[in-house]
Amino acid sequence: MTGYLGSYATLGLLLVASVLIFVGAFTANRLLSPADPAEPAGKRATYESGVDPVGGDWAQMQIRYYVYAYLYVLFAVEAVFLFPWAVIFDRPGFGATTVVEMAIFVAVLALGILYAWRKKILDWT
Amino acid sequence: MTNIALAATVTTGEAVTFWILAPLALLGAIGMVVARNAVHSALWLVLTMLCLGVFYVVQAGPFIGMVQIIVYTGAIMMLFLFVLMLVGRDASDSLIETLRGQRVAAVLVGLGFAGLVGTLVARAVGDTTAVGLEAANQNGNVQGIAALLFTNYVFAFEATSALLITAAVGAMVLAHIHKPKSERLGQPETMRLRFRPGNYPAPKPGPGVYATSDSVATPGRLPDGTLTQRSVPEILPTRELSPRETAPKGTEK
Amino acid sequence: MTTPAVYLAQDPTLADFGHDPWWISLIKVVAAFVFAVLATLLGVWFERRVVGFMQVRPGPNQVGPFGLLQTLADGLKMAFKEDILPKGADKVVYFFAPTISVICAVTALAVIPFGPMVSMFGHQTPLQVTDVSVAVLVILAASSMGIYGIVLGGWASGSTYPLLGGLRSSAQMISYEVAMGLSIVAVFMTAGTMSTSGIVAAQAGSDRSASLGGFEFFAPGWYAILLLPSFIIYFISAVGETNRAPFDLPEAESELVAGFMTEYSSLKFALFMLAEYVNMVTVSAVATTLFLGGWRAPWPISIWDGANSGWFGLIWFFAKVILLVFVFVWLRGTLPRLRYDQFMRLGWRVLLPINLVWILALAGIRVLQKENSDAVRWGIIGGALLVILLITLAWPDRRKQPPRPLQEQVNARPQGSFPLPPMDLVVPPSPRARRGVAQRQPANVGGGAPDVVDTTSTEEKED
Numbered sequence: 001m002t003g004y005l006g007s008y009a010t011l012g013l014l015l016v017a018s019v020l021i022f023v024g025a026f027t028a029n030r031l032l033s034p035a036d037p038a039e040p041a042g043k044r045a046t047y048e049s050g051v052d053p054v055g056g057d058w059a060q061m062q063i064r065y066y067v068y069a070y071l072y073v074l075f076a077v078e079a080v081f082l083f084p085w086a087v088i089f090d091r092p093g094f095g096a097t098t099v100v101e102m103a104i105f106v107a108v109l110a111l112g113i114l115y116a117w118r119k120k121i122l123d124w125t
Numbered sequence: 126m127t128n129i130a131l132a133a134t135v136t137t138g139e140a141v142t143f144w145i146l147a148p149l150a151l152l153g154a155i156g157m158v159v160a161r162n163a164v165h166s167a168l169w170l171v172l173t174m175l176c177l178g179v180f181y182v183v184q185a186g187p188f189i190g191m192v193q194i195i196v197y198t199g200a201i202m203m204l205f206l207f208v209l210m211l212v213g214r215d216a217s218d219s220l221i222e223t224l225r226g227q228r229v230a231a232v233l234v235g236l237g238f239a240g241l242v243g244t245l246v247a248r249a250v251g252d253t254t255a256v257g258l259e260a261a262n263q264n265g266n267v268q269g270i271a272a273l274l275f276t277n278y279v280f281a282f283e284a285t286s287a288l289l290i291t292a293a294v295g296a297m298v299l300a301h302i303h304k305p306k307s308e309r310l311g312q313p314e315t316m317r318l319r320f321r322p323g324n325y326p327a328p329k330p331g332p333g334v335y336a337t338s339d340s341v342a343t344p345g346r347l348p349d350g351t352l353t354q355r356s357v358p359e360i361l362p363t364r365e366l367s368p369r370e371t372a373p374k375g376t377e378k
Numbered sequence: 379m380t381t382p383a384v385y386l387a388q389d390p391t392l393a394d395f396g397h398d399p400w401w402i403s404l405i406k407v408v409a410a411f412v413f414a415v416l417a418t419l420l421g422v423w424f425e426r427r428v429v430g431f432m433q434v435r436p437g438p439n440q441v442g443p444f445g446l447l448q449t450l451a452d453g454l455k456m457a458f459k460e461d462i463l464p465k466g467a468d469k470v471v472y473f474f475a476p477t478i479s480v481i482c483a484v485t486a487l488a489v490i491p492f493g494p495m496v497s498m499f500g501h502q503t504p505l506q507v508t509d510v511s512v513a514v515l516v517i518l519a520a521s522s523m524g525i526y527g528i529v530l531g532g533w534a535s536g537s538t539y540p541l542l543g544g545l546r547s548s549a550q551m552i553s554y555e556v557a558m559g560l561s562i563v564a565v566f567m568t569a570g571t572m573s574t575s576g577i578v579a580a581q582a583g584s585d586r587s588a589s590l591g592g593f594e595f596f597a598p599g600w601y602a603i604l605l606l607p608s609f610i611i612y613f614i615s616a617v618g619e620t621n622r623a624p625f626d627l628p629e630a631e632s633e634l635v636a637g638f639m640t641e642y643s644s645l646k647f648a649l650f651m652l653a654e655y656v657n658m659v660t661v662s663a664v665a666t667t668l669f670l671g672g673w674r675a676p677w678p679i680s681i682w683d684g685a686n687s688g689w690f691g692l693i694w695f696f697a698k699v700i701l702l703v704f705v706f707v708w709l710r711g712t713l714p715r716l717r718y719d720q721f722m723r724l725g726w727r728v729l730l731p732i733n734l735v736w737i738l739a740l741a742g743i744r745v746l747q748k749e750n751s752d753a754v755r756w757g758i759i760g761g762a763l764l765v766i767l768l769i770t771l772a773w774p775d776r777r778k779q780p781p782r783p784l785q786e787q788v789n790a791r792p793q794g795s796f797p798l799p800p801m802d803l804v805v806p807p808s809p810r811a812r813r814g815v816a817q818r819q820p821a822n823v824g825g826g827a828p829d830v831v832d833t834t835s836t837e838e839k840e841d
Contacts, residue, residue: 007508010507025645025649063301067296069549070293072203079195081282088272089567110731113731191518195522198522207545267511
């Protein structure tokens with residue numbers, strides 16, 4: 001196996017090993033846990049601090065989470081562009097031009113967060 | 126043909142990975158379409174995207190593989206998941222077509238798109254002479270990508286930021302509701318609503334705790350002396366102690 | 379990446395990876411899992427003992443010497459517990475959520491360098507499960523996949539508390555993931571590589587020593603010193619990313635019971651706990667690798683040549699990791715939990731902008747050092763000044779409005795507001811105050827008490 005694929009194959013081996021470990025752990029849990037547990041009423045009811053569950057078993061989340069998830073996508077993409085840039089920007093042949101290119105990119109995205117800031121979207125009320 | 130030329134360079138490890146993960150990726154894609162629950166659907170898609178990420182890595186593109194996992198599997202699918210949770214977990218699709226002829230149109234457009242992508246890939250692969258991985262990854266995979274990104278494709282790169290920011294501002298404008306102060310309910314309004322006729326303002330009565338019983342299953346008394354069942358949680362009355370539990374435990378002396 | 383020739387003998391490079399025989403790979407993988415479990419067992423004990431020490435109580439001290447086996451006992455107990463599946467749960471997702479958490483946590487551990495090249499059963503092999511050219515991205519990918527474990531665990535429980543906890547947690551983690559990813563950029567910029575072993579080598583390569591007035595000064599090339607802002611941001615976001623106090627909002631006991639773990643029991647609960655502690659150790663190990671010189675000995679010890687060879691690397695590595703874990707525990711023992719809005723504000727309004735500005739400033743500085751032409755140099759300085767000027771001009775001015783007089787504020791209240799006491803109300807002295815005064819009188823003074831009553835009740839008599 002070549003060196004390149006070999007490094008990643010170890011990660012694959014890790015995944016296989018973890019699957020085996022989980023199978024073993026859950027089998028052990030099944031064998032060790034009580035075989036015939038009691039089933040009192042309300043045992044499997046949704047937990048709401050000891051009072052009866054009110055309403056359905058899911059709550060609708062607020063749309064605010066969506067905005068944050070979107071900002072995450074935005075900055076994840078920005079980070080992904082920053083990574084290769086960070087590795088090469090001070091190598092011969094790149095230099096100031098590359099820095100300016102990235103500065104423009106970051107500035108445009110910074111406009112987005114500035115907009116969100118001024119519009120009070122980043123206020124978690 | 127190119128395919129044969131490519132196949133000659135496939136190593137065993139690559140082939141094994143492909144034959145394990147390709148069915149998984151396909152399964153994920155089919156599962157996404159078939160799944161009844163929207164969140165399950167998204168999770169199947171996550172599986173497909175993870176497999177794609179591994180494919181990129183196996184094909185000597187480690188950077189793009191990790192980007193696939195970080196951006197698509199991590200960020201974008203998380204966004205999808207949030208949107209689906211916005212709808213609620215029990216909201217399954219209804220099978221009634223709201224737009225007539227939608228399916229036929231979808232099949233036609235889908236076929237057209239597949240044809241377009243197919244010819245595009247065929248032409249791109251057919252006309253290009255492969256320089257080989259060694260030439261492309263000469264100075265390292267990440268460095269090679271960066272070198273191209275910040276020289277040949279710099280305008281596409283800057284345009285990406287403009288595209289991202291447009292979409293972000295759009296999402297924020299649509300999703301953000303800024304309530305002006307005048308629309309907020311003040312304390313007097315809230316109190317008036319709470320005490321309006323027909324609304325029971327106080328919390329539920331507590332369970333009755335008397336000299337003869339301190340069980341929470343004892344109903345409380347209302348001011349007029351009647352017992353109220355409102356004070357007893359629903360699951361409680363069905364619980365009864367077994368004889369073993371009520372038997373003396375040998376500790377009382 | 380400049381690596382001095384001295385280090386080459388021990389320093390693993392990327393070429394050293396992927397050549398292990400399969401059984402050495404297997405040993406390393408199993409060792410990673412054993413390390414994960416041990417880290418959890420000892421980590422919980424360590425945390426409880428240290429927090430106990432800080433709160434002047436003993437902490438666990440009954441099971442085993444110094445209570446060392448307490449966590450093991452608790453863990454075994456978990457395995458003997460019944461696994462309760464709540465009625466509203468989504469069975470499959472409920473099962474997979476904790477396993478996703480653990481797998482992601484351990485995967486990140488796999489690319490951490492624990493030490494230099496060592497001889498293992500006659501094979502020269504690096505003390506690291508595996509390293510790839512994009513190792514740090516593997517860590518980031520693992521932590522972004524780890525969010526799924528939490529958000530799915532919360533969703534699949536089919537209950538309100540876990541759902542809210544899971545959502546809060548994922549919003550928190552994605553916010554701090556952004557800050558974390560950007561703080562690593564500065565490391566890439568300085569090291570010029572993304573492989574973890576390469577970054578450790580690059581830090582050793584940037585050690586400087588200078589002699590001044592006969593004294594030999596040594597400046598370690600640790601990026602924690604060179605890139606201090608990045609290190610601080612990384613550490614803060616690591617605390618947020620691992621849901622640890624003071625950022626433990628998803629598990630805020632007083633609000634959300636136990637957050638996404640509320641409905642979990644038995645082994646699955648244990649797996650979530652495992653993932654949490656492994657994550658804490660992993661981010662500490664990543665911080666050690668990226669910012670604190672990795673497995674290399676700290677300065678006074680590094681004078682001894684043998685310190686950086688062979689299995690000794692493990693000692694320095696673990697010492698640094700334990701130090702960082704101690705800081706985690708210290709934070710938990712010291713700081714109260716933040717409110718959610720304060721927390722999000724810190725992430726998006728403080729850490730993120732500072733990070734972006736710092737990255738560009740660093741890029742500017744580094745290019746300034748390299749460029750020889752004056753035009754470019756002045757161009758960069760001018761650009762920086764222009765940006766600062768623009769920021770100053772665009773800064774929202776927040777002038778405080780003069781406080782309105784009290785009567786005006788009272789008049790501005792809407793009809794039917796809660797009645798206010800008269801503005802010129804004179805409050806009678808509290809009866810408790812009188813008692814306080816009475817008790818302060820010497821006990822043996824006869825007839826003192828009426829005096830006291832007289833002096834304090836004059837105002838009451840006037841009413």
